[in-house]
Amino acid sequence: MDACLSTLFRCLSLLVLSTLLLVGCNRMDLAYRNLDVLVPWSLSDYLSMNRQQKGWLDERLKAHLAWHCRTQLPGYLTWLGDIRQMVAHNEVTDAQLRLRTEQAKQAIAEVADQIMPSATQLLRGMDDEQVSDMREAFAEDIREREAKYVKTPLARQIEQRQQRMEKRLTPWLGELNPQQRLRVAQWSQALGEQNRQWIANRAHWQAQFTAAMEQRRSEAFEPRLEQLLKQRESLWTPEYRMAYQRTEQEARSLLVDLMAQSSEQQRQHLQGRLAKVQQDFSKLKCLQS
Template identity: 65%
Template sequence: MPLRLLKALLVAVGFALAVAACSRIDLAYRNLDRLVPWSLGDYLDMNSEQKALLDGRLREHLAWHCKTQLPGYLDWLDRVRGMVADGQVTDQALQQRTREAREAIDRVAEEITPSATELLRGMSDTQVAQMREAFRDDISERQKKYVDTPLPKQIARRSERMEKRLTPWFGELSAAQKQRVQAWSTALGDQNREWIANRAHWQQQLLLAMNQRNDASFEPRLATLLQRKESLWTPEYRSAFQNTEQQARSLLVDLVQLSTPQQRRFLQEKLGKVRTDFGELKCLKG
């Protein structure tokens, strides 16, 4: 999910990866799951007809995305840059940027729902069985990687991952910033367990819908899964997610406050480069 952490600043990376794929359908196929919560190719083998349909729809959706959505991302990036320049990286401002980013993701989910419905409706029973098995493997792998380790090690690994994500944006973190990242990771506690349990719950809901994929109820059920997935969250994950978002905003506010003038210039330059990369895409100029 593609928006669990640092969405206010780092969601730009996910958009960049997806949009930069406009001229390469294979890259687009691998990165479109950054904009929607699943990727068909991870869970089943498609036949040539299905692949052709998917490739064609991806071209259409990426063209739509570049023409109609990217201009709004440029404005969004300008607002983020303005926050940093004006020293206004506050909890309130980050909540607003987060809402805007989520709305952008929701528009993409709404756009691709009809194509997803057609593709999934055409899946065979064998392919659905492959999907079910792949889901089991996915949850088992994540369980081993993120849950079946002592909590102190989970916290340490989460801190390491976050430091790696932050370094391209801030440069080398100071000792105080590293300490703040450690405090953030500690505050999240055992949230990995609820995240994976909710992921398994979503996958199970999709499989139940696939059992009725030839019924008229399939498209509205899939629309809920893609466009209103929050309505299907487990109560435990809903609570954990709210805490995760709050902790992420607090982390960003504190990291900027702890940053040096050099780090803030570095951040501004990085955001500027992302904006330039967006602005130079051929599909925007065409």
């Protein structure tokens, strides 16, 4: 995600991300139960909220989480069941992954619609000093990411990308076999200079968000904010748009190949992990009530 408020989108839509098979979170149930604690900390990376703003946000988050669990989570459990069936019937294909991705994007869009009024109200209330602090935090964010992901030799970037992916995959598939590790290495190599394009696009978005915040008292602010937070793709740089399409295709291709190369033991392990996630969420108190 490319924004302070989009962190909230990402957290609230945690269950529906189409890359669920690649996420290294072992305790999603715990994360979900504590989103009202985690989200303000994420926001504070960019926004220096005062006590009144934090209190208001806490109450809004509780309301959003109650809505999310009541109206969205049952559909996510069905989605997880569909993923399990896809794996069980050996139907991890490009077409199936495209379908699951579109379902995930639609679910995320519904969450964005729900929290948009809260995002608008919170950001309208920021004073000039807070906006200045946000601008500095954005700049520091880009400097840190460039240092970590761009200013290292490309060969090292590719190696680190491979390592991160293997770390994400292992909890879901177990130890990768040599053929799978080779495939991950090929995937990482194929993405090339993706880090540079991703961070350049991030900086581009942050500049536009900062410009919008300078107009937060005007009538044009809300539609502009909606575009920034809900229609981010419309504001991507041309270079990143092409890179993202390639990245999405490479990710699907990677998953298809890894499952084709998987052992029966790995598939059983994956089924067990998916079943555990589904079971954990089905036991959430907000669903039981």
